[in-house]
Amino acid sequence: MNVVHIERLTKVYGSGHTAVAALRDATLTVDRGELTAIVGPSGSGKTTLLTAIAGVIDPTSGRISIGANCVYDEGWKVRDLRRFRREHLGFIFQSHNLVPFLTARENVLIALQINGTRGSRAVGIASQLLDYLGVGERANHLPEELSGGEQQRVAIARALANSPPVILADEPTAALDTERGQSVMALFRRIAREKGSAVICVTHDRRMIEGFDRIYHVQDGRVSSGDSKTER
């Protein structure tokens, strides 16, 4: 069942003779519970694709559907986009991107709080997620007191907090060594299987794409057909 459907997506930066097409007629689909990789060299347009899915940049043309929602619906305002993001998307970045003045637990709690889950229920969910990702004992530490791997796990816990149908990960292993990177990828596979979320992971590190269900290649803004690597 498609949870993400992107059709003929084009993004052009600038205009006239300075126009640069970051994406050209990109089309792809991602199923629920599927682990999808978007790979390509630097500057190929994969991060543009991810930010477009995230509702952060307006595409020049094309259509993005997540679940029953059409992102960039003309009637949507900024607050509609934010509501859509907090309900449907989880984010994981290369540089972990935790709020530096919040502890690990609070970083997860803030995502829950923003989505309206508060009090002991929110604390329970946060603790459960941190335990699930193996950083429960570090819950009261600030990001600067955590290792890179621990920070990434906390970021994953935050991304999972509201049980979004789609998780977007941008170079999640770039700041980690190979062992920790593979550990994070294993975690993504586990999340996709157990939580049922579709995980879309942008990476240029080909070593990390073992075990992905589907792989899209991006080159000069064009997206090749997704190779389904694993039967599920």
Add this chain to the structure above:
Amino acid sequence: MNLAIRDLRQHWGRFSLSCFGVGLLLTLVLSYGGIYNGFVADALALIGSSGTDLWVVQKDTRGPFAEQSRLPDDARDRIAVVPGVSVTSPYIFYTVQRPWHGRMLRFVVVGYDLGTGMGGPARVVAGRGIVQAHYEMVADQKLGLRVGDTVPLGLHEYIVVGLTRGMVGSGGDPAVFFSYQDAEEIQFVKDNWAIRNGRQRALAAYTHALPTQPVLAPGLSRRFADNPELHSVNAVLVRLAPGAEPAKVAASINRWEYYTAYTTEEQSQLMLTGPVTLAKRQTGLFRVLLTIITTVIIAQIIYTMTLEKLKPIALLKLIGAPNGLIIGLVLQQSLALGLIGYMIALVLGNLTYDKWPRRVIVGPPDQLALLALVLGICVFASLVGVRRALRVEAGAALTG
């Protein structure tokens, strides 16, 4: 979960320092209001404690505080017979500065009639009031004298028999009370050399005039102490008979006597519209400038704090935080800065006002007004930070 507090927890040292700086500025804003209140209180202290209904001064002057006024002390007898007048009392007021034990004593001499007590010290906080007509004085604590100290003034020494608190002239100089006879003597009696010199000049003038002006001869035999010039006062205080209207009696004195009479209310207004008005403008200007400076500094601090949080703010937007959460983060920090600074200002002020050179009077209305001002400043100052925070794109979290 309060993001503002969580963020401040990370930078508490720098934030505390900022709060202290803002607190010092707010102390100044508050104290300038208090200084103005002090000006008003100082200007009205002697008027308020005089227990008088009318102030009779030299014709067309605004004496005795705002302007010099001189009238003979027997004017009290002329005014005493004006209908509606119950009691009259002479009043002397002038400033002296004399060396005393290696330091300079600057004070206002207040001479009053011990019989009526009008214009005398309203409340003695140590020692006693003046009970004999000569050589006793009651000084305000601010002068730094103690009961039993003696101060040479003119030809005599005067002993401090009592102390008052908060009795000062309009310039903030402490008041020292004397019998009006002593006050006249301190002001007008000259030393021996000056007396001899004056006598010789008078004798020469009279001797020269005698052949043609024999009527002046009695002047030669008059004792110097009898010279009517020595018996001047600055005002005559009037207490009215029950039922008498101050304005009507004042009008009567103004019409029939060669004097000018002010009601106590008018005398107060003379002070408030005269010397105090300038002080009000000056302190008001300082307050406005300090308020602007405080606003700019708070805005600068909040803006800098916001700039340091742009990445987390972008992240919060990316994960769906509504604008209210972002605005709340900036606004709460601004309010925290202002309110902590306000508390510091209150504490610092209360601990130090007694030590300021001039009287500083800060009451609950001033404190509440400052609180309202601080809240306004904080909201206004946070606008720059809020504007910057709202302009951050969620995508900034992705682009690193």
